[in-house]
Amino acid sequence: TQLLEQSPQFLSIQEGENLTVYCNSSSVFSSLQWYRQEPGEGPVLLVTVVTGGEVKKLKRLTFQFGDARKDSSLHITAAQPGDTGLYLCAGATGNQFYFGTGTSLTVIP
């Protein structure tokens, strides 16, 4: 059982479509991070959300932290082929750091 469950696991969409990726847990996190990983590379940090209910925007990407700090979502508007990659949420609770199960996104031109 993974502490951070992401859905969907796989997503294949056409360029220009919108999508939302979810990251859920039964545990409370002091903060959650979102990363994107491309093949052959390490993950790259996109954003850190800290406050319950917080919304952060990064160009076409919108990140939200749940009010109870147990979940987060990533919404991409007008997806582009360059958005293709593995999206991972991550957070620390106790002295452990956990990554989510991952969402593999493919944007078809």
Add this chain to the structure above:
Amino acid sequence: KAGVTQTPRYLIKTRGQQVTLSCSPISGHRSVSWYQQTPGQGLQFLFEYFSETQRNKGNFPGRFSGRQFSNSRSEMNVSTLELGDSALYLCASSLLPGLSNTEAFFGQGTRLTVV
């Protein structure tokens, strides 16, 4: 400035052998953390070092160990390799310790295959 450098990039070992992986953090970064990535389990935290001290450790057997040197470079060692140790091993460096409150920069990883 140079990013996080992991060596080697690829490695093939036989069951029962041991292996040492190296990670050179970004200049000035004193925190290094290690992760194992597999298709089945995803990315899992191994351990975190800061100023040569292990601060946190994930839920891995004692066959997995690491250390950090005074120049912040880090090594991880896996002894008595098992087939299930085949994975991408990622290292990340950051200025500060504490994995959730600082930006971590990842290397490209070492792909270990155990045969």
